[in-house]
Amino acid sequence: DDCDFVFAPEMCSWPKQKFKDLIYNSEYVQVDPEYLEKRPSANAQMIDRVFGDQKLKIKHLDFGGGNGHLSELLKTRSWDSLSYDPFESPEMNAEELDKFHFITAFEVFEHVPDPHAMMDELSKFFSHDSLMFFTTLLSDGHISRSKRLTWWYCAPRNGHISLFSRKSLNLLAKRHGLNYGNIDQGTHLMFKKMPTWAAAKFTQKK
Numbered sequence: 001d002d003c004d005f006v007f008a009p010e011m012c013s014w015p016k017q018k019f020k021d022l023i024y025n026s027e028y029v030q031v032d033p034e035y036l037e038k039r040p041s042a043n044a045q046m047i048d049r050v051f052g053d054q055k056l057k058i059k060h061l062d063f064g065g066g067n068g069h070l071s072e073l074l075k076t077r078s079w080d081s082l083s084y085d086p087f088e089s090p091e092m093n094a095e096e097l098d099k100f101h102f103i104t105a106f107e108v109f110e111h112v113p114d115p116h117a118m119m120d121e122l123s124k125f126f127s128h129d130s131l132m133f134f135t136t137l138l139s140d141g142h143i144s145r146s147k148r149l150t151w152w153y154c155a156p157r158n159g160h161i162s163l164f165s166r167k168s169l170n171l172l173a174k175r176h177g178l179n180y181g182n183i184d185q186g187t188h189l190m191f192k193k194m195p196t197w198a199a200a201k202f203t204q205k206k
Contacts, residue, residue: 008156012113016087023159024087031158035066035107043106044073051102054197055079058101061125063132064108086121099127101195105134109169111159119176126178129195137186139163 011019029036047070048055055078062071065083074081082100084092103125112118122132142151143163153160164172166182173180173190181189181202189202 008161011156011161014113019159020087023157028158031155037069039106040066040070040073043104044070044077047074047104048077048079050201051198052077054102058197059098060102060104061097061100063103063105063122063125064111070104070106094121094124097125099130100125101127101130101197103130103132105132107135109134109136109164110153110162112162115162115164115172116175119172123176126192128192129197130191131195131198132178132190134188134190135186136164136188138169138182139165 014022047060051058055074058080060071060074060079060081062068062074062081062083063085065071065085066088068083068085068088071079071081071083082097083089084094084097086094103122105122109115109118126132137153139151139153142153143149143165151163154163169182169188170180178190178192179194181191183189183202191198194202
């Protein structure tokens with residue numbers, strides 16, 4: 001499986017509007033209070049610290065960027081940044097967007113009911129020298145099919161319905177013509193070929 005474990009399989013058939021009504025509604029901030037300000041601010045600082053020396057040369061897309069706060073913060077630091085979220089930006093047409101050198105997807109993968117559909121959409125933004133930097137916690141060591149699921153990251157109320165192991169992320173990348181790199185338990189890369197502007201930033205782990 002490309003998705004190591006689907007925690008709430010019945011939710012995979014929900015239409016987008018049902019997710020908006022029952023999950024990503026006005027009460028969502030109660031189950032994930034950091035998504036509005038704290039997490040975007042920390043991620044913007046990290047991006048500018050690590051990649052800021054390249055910001056005048058590259059275009060950035062924050063995929064699944066929610067209210068767009070991360071991109072707005074980066075713009076104040078002279079980044080060419082755009083936020084695109086299928087739930088929050090229904091008026092935006094992915095087909096009409098450009099290619100991007102740098103794509104981020106913070107805490108997005110665990111929210112999608114169909115990883116292949118997500119990757120098909122992401123592939124529209126990739127060029128030969130694009131790098132995707134994304135976060136989702138690995139399920140390795142937390143899930144056993146013979147034991148009750150108790151991992152705190154499994155939480156359908158905040159939309160965590162798809163869980164990935166290192167192996168399943170690697171498979172997902174390969175099936176969409178990409179390479180996979182793992183930085184740590186929660187931070188990952190996908191790319192066609194490591195772009196020269198980013199090569200010095202990472203020691204690749206596969």
